[in-house]
Amino acid sequence: MKYVDEYRDGRLAGHIAEKIRLEARPEQQYAFMEFCGGHTHAIFRYGIPDLLPDNVKMIHGPGCPVCVLPVPRIDAAIELAVVHKVILCSYGDMMRVPGSDRRSLLKAKADGADIRMVYSCADALGIAQDNPEREVVFFAIGFETTTPPTALVIRQARQQGVKNFSVFCNHVLTPSAISTILESPEVRDMGIVPLKGFIGPAHVSTVIGSQPYEYFAEEYQKPVVIAGFEPLDVLQAILMLIRQVNEGRAEVENEFVRAVTKDGNMKAKSLVADIFELRPEFEWRGLGLVPYSGLRIKKEYGFYDAENRFSLIASTGRDHKACECPSILRGVKTPKDCKLFGKGCTPENPVGSCMVSSEGACAAYYSYGRHQQALNNQKG
Incomplete structure (x- = not known):
């Protein structure tokens, strides 16, 4: 296949769905977690649940970078803009996420804070260069996919001698989250989440490769299939997972071979390792404090770390009590x-x-x- 439309071919989708129905054993229950939010949307956009037999269920995971950021980190971003009067640069989705008392960046902006939507960290650096009299902070979020661009811009800021730019770093790591899910009481002890395997994230895996998932397959005996975001990608991944379960295998398989390799993007990984280091722990919405799951800026580049530049008050804000x-x-x-x-x-x-x-x-x-x-x- 060469074109995107070929991965949306209804006839081929029906053919794979029929294979799923034939190979899913009636006495077996298949519950697979799609870690990535992009897969969740593909699953519903293309009506994939309607193509699956009743004993094949998809469980939605925490792979939405906007969703997993906890209230205290949102409160801290609002504090940077409101109290410290910086120009805060943020991705669009992050603008509307509620912090404490349902206050969001968008509401703080409406109240007069200088908060600007950007498409990249490079945009934020450009704003800093255009406003040398103002402090500019980039609100960095995301998994391994968005981390290399942030690292590159931090390096550029130092090379260019930009003094009024810093990054509020909230980059998080996929493997640590998967470990936490597999170690959770709901999965490990109580059986509330009867996970049989994972659909591995696509974009993240182009950076880190397929190798990091081998630990989960071996240690927890949970098969992983890395898949693209098109409907045929997802259906094929489900079929591959069913076959692994049926055969008693727990391996890492790569459906997304057109973009993902075993070792990933070595240049991007080297860049990230140069700029960032692991935090001992980082809070995720829903998962709590997850060990070694977040990145912080190394001391060598500490001048560009907003948490070093500004004294931030630790927030105790929590999610709305009725929010699930x-x-x-x-x-x-x-x-x-x-x-x-x-x-x-x-x-x-x-x-x-x-x-x-x-x-x-x-x-x-x-x-x-x-x-x-x-x-x-x-x-x-």
Whole structure:
């Protein structure tokens, strides 16, 4: 295949779906977690659940970088703009995520804070160069995919001698989150989340490669299939996982061979290792404090670390009591289990982060029509 449309061929999708139905054993229950929010949206956008037999279920994971950032980190970003009067540069999705008392960056901007939406860290560096009299902070979020561009811009800022630019670093790591999920009581002890395997993230894997997932396959006996974001990619990955379960195998397989290699992008990984180091722990929404799951800027580049440049007050803010985002991100619940879903919480008026991001599970349910089914279930 050469063109994207070929990965959306309805005839081929039906053919793979028929193979899934034939190979899924009636006495077996198959529950697979798609870690990445991009996969969640592909699954609902293309109606993949309707193509699967009843004993093949998809569980939504925490692979939405906007969703997993906890309230205290959002509060800190708002503090940078409101209290320290910096020009805060943020990706668009992050602007609407509620912090404490449902205050978001967008609401702080409406109140007069200088908060600007950017498409990249490089945009933020450009704003710093255009405003030498102002401090400019880039609100950096994301998994391994967005980390190399941030590292590159930090290096450029130092090379160019830019003194009014820094980064509020919230980059997090996929493997650590997978370990936490597999070690959680819901998966390991209670069986509430009966995970049989994972669909591995696509974009992340182009950077880190397929090798890091081998630990999960071997240690936890959970198969992993790395897949692209097109419907045929996802269906083929599900079929590959079913075959592994049926054959008693637990291996890492790469469906996304057109973009992912075993070792990943060595140049990008080297750049990240030069600029960043592991934090001993980092808080995730839904997962709590996850050991060695976040990155911070090395001392060598510490001048560009906003947490060094500004004294930030530690926030104790928590999610809305009725919001089920933390449980949804762990795969314990689905959007239809939340009493606020589609009522008090909508994309226009989000209560939780899962309804904000284009990669959030609640936004996927709502955007592609399943919100009506969820609401009907709530009424029933």
